[in-house]
Amino acid sequence: MSSAFKQQKLPSWSPILTVGTVLPTFFLIGVAFIPIGIGLLVSSNQVQEFELNYTACKQFANGTDGPKKCSEVIANHPEIECKCRVNFTLEENFRREVYLYYGLTNFYQNHRRYVKSRDDRQLLGEIKGSTECQPFHKRDGKWIAPCGAIANSLFNDTFLVQRLTDNGFKTIPIMETGIAWATDVNAKFRNPKLPEGEKNLSKAFEGTVEPPNWQNPVWRLAGNDNDQNNGYQNERFIVWMRTAALPTFRKIFGRFRHEINEENADYHSYLPKGRYQLIVTYAFPVADFKGTKRFIISNTSWLGGKNPFIGVMYIIVGCYE
């Protein structure tokens, strides 16, 4: 080998692009790509998706929709809990497992300073934050937990989905777990150790203070004091902490909990068509930066959510060739 190598006489193959070689290849690729594209397109079309922009929804108080938009209410009175009610209809049954998403636009989770503004060491179970989180690292002499701009801007709208049944609107339970990546849950987020014999998570976070934008401390992220799905290990929090690549993004909010709904066997395998109403606790301000908020119900195909783009691409390239 060394001799052939040194004498530059390694056997070589010279691919030459000629009409005779390229066109048949193109043709074969075309023949293969068009069906693939069609297949991908069909898969994408099988995905059912319902999207609802609730950015400008009206305040819902005392059983009626008020004149004011929630966005304006919270802008003027951040302490008020503003709720919206939006009615919608699903035209067909949503097959298989169905997921809830929230989508934001014009929200730059990929801003250089924002992406950096977190402390992975703290999220592994420390009380102390670090200067990485500046200026969201300390408040009133206490460490902010969790520190940084990402945590501070945690999406804090909540959704309640109700279906119109013969007995009026009934809330569909939403599962808040199983929505974050296993790596994150297992390896990147740990609550600080609870003192011996303690059950109350607040004890683990003693000496910390919540981020300035938060209404509740970190140990109440799940709405209770348990250490299940709470604190740093709250899955919605974990999902938020994985910063999106693009300013228009969606993040999973929860899963419809078909299996435990005993009242209606239909929930077992699908989300039935019909009239629904969505109750939003509207707390996340987007109006200032002209962003929008969306509520999305979608199932998936084997390729994930609805996106015809890649199928179309295959067909176009297939046709070109």
Place this chain on the structure above:
Amino acid sequence: MSDALVMERLGDDTSSTAAAVGANRPKRLVYITGRHKMCDNSITTAKYNLATFVPKFLFEQFHRYANIFFLFIALMQQIPNVSPTGRYTTALPLIFILLVSAVKEIFEDIKRHRADRGVNTTLVLVLNKFSSQWEWRYWQQIQVGDIVKITNDQFFPSDLFLLASSEPNGMCYIETANLDGETNLKIRHSLKETTHCLSSEQLVSELSLASIQCDQPNRHLYEFQGNLKLSETVHPIGPENIVLRGAKLRNTNWIFGCVIYTGHESKLMMNSSVQAPIKRSNVEKITNKQTILLFAILLVICVISATASYIWKKQNKDHWYLDGLEDALSSNYFFVLLTFIILYNNLIPISLQVTLEMVRFIQASFINADIEMYCPEKDTPAMARTSNLNEELGQVKYILSDKTGTLTCNVMEFKKCSVAGIVFTEHDFPDLIQRLNSNESESYYIREFLTLLSVCQTVVPELSDTELTPDGKQMIRYQGASPDEAALVKGAQLIGFEFTARTPQCVFINALGTEEKYEILNVLDFTSDRKRMSTIVRTPEGKIKLYIKGADSVIYDRLSKSSEFGDTTETNLTAFANEGLRTLCCAVVDIEEKVYQDWNKKYIEAQTLESGPNAQSLFNGNQPEVALIVDGKTLNFAMTSELSQMFMEIALKCKAVICCRVSPAQKAEIVEAVKKTTNSITLAIGDGANDVAMIRAANVGVGISGLEGLQAVHSSDYAIAQFKFLSRLLLVHGSWSLSRLCKLILYSFYKNIALYILELWFASVSAWSGQAAFERWSLSLYNVIFTAAPPMVIGLFDRQCSAETMMKYPALYKTHADMFNVKLFWTWILSGVWHSLLLFWLTYFSVSNDTLWQHGRADGGYLVFGNMLFTYTVITVCLKAGLEINAWTWVTHAAIWGSIAMWFIYLMIYSRFWGLFELVGADMAGIDQMIFSSGVFWFGIGIIPLSALLVDISYKLISRTCFKTLTDQITEMELANSPSQQSMLLETARLFKNVFHVKRDKSKDGRRRHRQEVELDLQHGYAFSQEEHGAISQSNVIRSYDTTRSKPSGI
């Protein structure tokens, strides 16, 4: 050589003025066998030593704009909060790259140090004046004033004043090929006053009080003025008494000499400027320019980004989640600009320099290893002494070649003869004897021919101590100033006419066993005017005969009308010349006693009136298709500032220009003029020290390594053993290196553009904040791991045509030489931009849903997008390399598929770092599983790189089909091997071939007959190289020898 002599004569005429001037000049005073504090005799040609290495190396490295730029980036990255990619992502690669270059430089310099040490530790005999014994010393220990003894075939260790020699009159032969490139031997002699000092005792007793006064060290090879001061008398010393370092003693058993100039003060070293200039290739210069261009592009992009960032911030003040993240300082326009410069900095490929260095280094080793350029006779392979100019070999427009010894191998042999119209070749020589002994008519001619060869010559016979004839006698070896003559005499000896001894009046030959004595009446020296040498002898029978040999043109003019065989001999002569043999015509005439006496009287009268020689210039400027011939004197005028432009215009219109009798400085001057006038690449090739200046001045200097010492080689960039290897060096290695390096450089630009413009697109969707789309180490390893191999294989293995094809069709050379142009540069740059555009936006839309998995989880974070994009980019860039590579070897496959595989492996390993190591790779944790479990990712691999490359493929297809280049045609033809196409192509190819081989193929030219006599000689290359008007005339040389007496041993 004639230059020196002309100068010397001028000196004689104006000796009074010269002396007056000389009196004012500081003189060097050398006491023979005394001690002096002067420069020692060690020399150094190495670039660095321990102390100078670091500053010199860094100075050289930071000559490259790219390195300055990266140093700047590395420093800027140390400012907190400015760098989007961490603090050491530029510094570490830069240090690595500098280290690699340093190792290479050290490696190359060690070789030079070794060569120097080899020279400095050569042994020589030096006289110890206290013990009067000869002692072995290293060259470097020699000091001014020392007396040294040099034996035959040794090089002179320093400039010496000749004291005595083994030959009559203190004569010695020296070979100065190293100094002036001329291969004929020259004669030097000692002063009468020292000639008799033939032993060490005599030297000590007679000369230890003598001193030499001479010029301060200077660079004039042919000038020397000095005096030898004995106890009472003063004797002038001229250049004919001096032997110079670099020359070699020949045909002389030994000489004694006194050291006058040592080491770097010797004339040879004064001539070769101590430091060889650092040559940079044209491609490198262009690359440097293009780097600046890229830097400009970079700045433009950075300004656009920073301005966009400024505008974005102005218009988007209400992104409350970003409040407080930026302080006043870091949102300053300048700092934002800096952030972007750091973000995009690798638009200028940091790895390019180191890749280039490595590729060139290996390319150079390919040259060194090429078996086709290995000369088994000399056991010398080709040697690339620098690797920085490989690509320059592919762009040479003008070749400036030293004539003597360069074009020929300088080994003279008697190959063929045509006697009485009958051709005899080497193998037929026994036949020659048979015919001689027969009674046929040609018998007489053969005898005369062989007698002429052994009688009409100036060589000196010597009994060899080592070689014996088959019958046990001492073999006779011939020594002479002209190798051609020696070859002829040796030829005659082998046939059976052995020249055995010479006395001042006679020549003895052994003709087929019979001892014959020829009395030499007159010898008419060879000169370049006469182009012939004649001897008038009295034969053993008492008849007077004139033997003459010389160039065919002059001999034919002098043949009598009645002479037979003229036409047949001329036909044979032409046939010989066509075979590339040097030719010589011989003739004989009987002279009657009376005619001779009359002539001899006139001849003696004429001799006393002899005038100085007249160098003749031959100027055939009106025929551009023929060679233009200029000699050194004419050139002096032609190169004056007013005329030089006109001269260059004429010269460049010719296919070839021959400059004869030019000094080393003039050679360099011509090179410089060609460089300046044409702005194109020149190559100078030569073998002697007189070519050093030219070799250094040319863009590429090639030295012939081999028999004649290594002076030219030491200053050359490439050394080859034989001139004929030059075509392979240029046509194969040059073309390949050039096209490979060009492609490598452009590809490197392309791949960085393709990746870093992605960052620009990403900036447009990330609030112009300077966020990198990729993980920082992936980004900085892009050039080091994931796309490092494809440029290497392009640089080492790519080729469009095989070596055989490149040699067969020199026309390809020209097409390759035009490879590196502005259009191509922009084509590649735009290709990079186009690919990044498609890659980014196609990926963008493919992931726009965020839910890429069946389990419904959305948004793997920015690095899922980033790493998908990165994967597609690596694949596209590697495949693009594959598309551009013309020859795929298994290494190519390994490089391209391996690079892609490396990325996947890296991704899998790096994704598992989190947890294994403390807080490393937080952003990358588990990314591989996320990406690999997404169907979108895999279907993206199938379509996104292909879409990006579709334009390239289509473009290639169209240009390949509709606009075939010569190279394409030849490649296809080689593959198809169809004979009909071949003949068509051959026509074009031959055209170029003829241009390239213009000198060698002349004899095939039909117009030959219309040429002037001068060119006829040129073609036939008549065999005669003799020192003209030397220190001692040829006739005096032969008259001073009596080989029947024994020589002094010089103890």
